Amino acid sequence: MTTASTRRAEPGQSTDSMAQSLRGMAVLVTGATGLVGNNVTRQLIDHGAHVRCLVRSASRPRPLEELDVELVVGDVCDESSVMRAMREQQVVVHAAGDVAIGWSRCRQAKCVNTEGTRLVATGARRLNARMIHISTVNTMSVGGDQVVADEETPWSGREVASNYVSSKRRAEELVREQLGKGLDAVVLCPGFMLGPWDWKPSSGQMFLAVATRFSGLAPGGRCSVCDVRDVSQGICRSIVAAESGRRYILAGENxxxxxxxxxxxxxxxxxxxxxxxxxxxSLIVGRAGDLWGQLRGAEPTINSASMAMASQYHYYDSSRAVRDLGYHVRPLQQTLADAWEWFCRFGYGPEKLRQAA
Known part of the structure; x- marks a missing residue:
């Protein structure tokens, strides 16, 4: 289904054509203070869209300072907040998510990742808005050495059933249910994203840890690394070029x-x-993290779930997005240089490393 109020462009269109299609479009972004949400908000503004952000506090969050966006105070887990934020919006980019990898935070993961997605998908269908659902490659199959998965690769059963993965998989199921009822939606699955505007930080935690602490041994698995700015460009293109009901991997270098x-x-x-x-x-480190979390009453970033996932082979093929959305991936060295410059500029690294950069 294509909403009458949303201008569409041809797959693989130029950036200028995409900007023309987005100019003046009313777009709601959830999760606009997170890594992908903040980057896509900035790109939408650059393309001339009218951006509204659903935020929890009436005070303007630091990631949205000096940005020309409309703020709606509410909670993605609250139906009235979601419906109020979505009024008169042509598109909703649903980037809100709880991304903690582990066994705890079950209630939070279900609330934000699953229930929040259900509310957004249902609201978008009722209000005839296009939904761009930001999922993750972690909902995809994982394979063995040199096995590259795509959107059609069957679920292997070897995936780690952490709260994050389970809740994000269920969220995709809920979007598909609403698609069957007439929702206009696209599901996008980014890989391991790095880049600027990582305020919390999220995946940048790994980057900062490697940059500032000694760790002689890396995890034994594989990943598909991409620049969050390229992912955000893919999201913007999906608004005007993606076919409803399609699922796209936005990954990178394996x-x-x-x-x-x-x-x-x-x-x-x-x-x-x-x-x-x-x-x-990996097993010993993960179990040690679990034990440490039990002793201090809070699950650490390094735990048995995160170590198990970091030991797997997460290789992905983005050919569908390249073909349909003109998706591209910049060199890793550029991504790392720009991300590090941003972290240093905003005070995330030790002083001596900021000076060195």
Whole structure:
């Protein structure tokens, strides 16, 4: 289904054509203070869209300071807030999410990732708005060494059923249910994103850890690294060019965590890892993280779920997005350099490293 109020363009259109299609369009962004939400908000503004953001506080959050956006105070888990924010909007980019990898925060993951998606999808269908649902490649199948998955690869059963993965998979199911009832929606699955405007930070935590602390051994798995700015460009293109009901991978360079960590160290003059954790080492580190979390009453970032995922092979093929959306991935070195410059400029790194950068 195509909403009459949303201008559409041809797949693979130029950036100028896309900007023309987006100019003046009313777009709601949820999760606008997060990594992908903040980047896509900035790009939508650059393309001339009228952007509205659903935020929890009446005071303007730092990530949205000096941005020409309309703020609606509310909660993505509250139906009245969602419906109020979506009024008179042609498109909703649903980027809100709880991204903690672990076994705790079950209630939070279900509330934001699952229930929030249900409310947004239902509201978009009722109000005849297009929904761009930001999911994750972690809802996709994982394979063995050198096995590259795409949108049609069957679920292998080897995936880690953490609260994050389970809640995001259920969220996609809810979007598909509303598609069957007439919702105009596209599902986008980004890879491991790095880049600027990572305020919390999210995936940038790994980058900062490698840059500022010694870790001789990287996780033993593989990942698909992409620049959040390229993902955001893909999101903008999907608004005007993607076919409703389609699922797109927005991933990047497939590489080992060891290769990624060595590149991070090189970009920041950090400590270069020399090898990878094996299966037994990963298990020990993960279990130790679980035990530490139980002792202090809060689950750490390093736990058995995150270590299990970091030991898997997450290789993905973005060919569909390249073909239909003109998606592209810039070189990793550029992404790391720009991300590090942003972190240093906004005070996330130690003083000596900020000066070195």
């Amino acid at each position: 590489m080992s965590y060891l290769t990624l960590w060595q590149a991070m160290a090189a970009a920041t003059n950090g400590y270069r890892p020399v090898g990878c954790l094996g299966p037994v080492g």
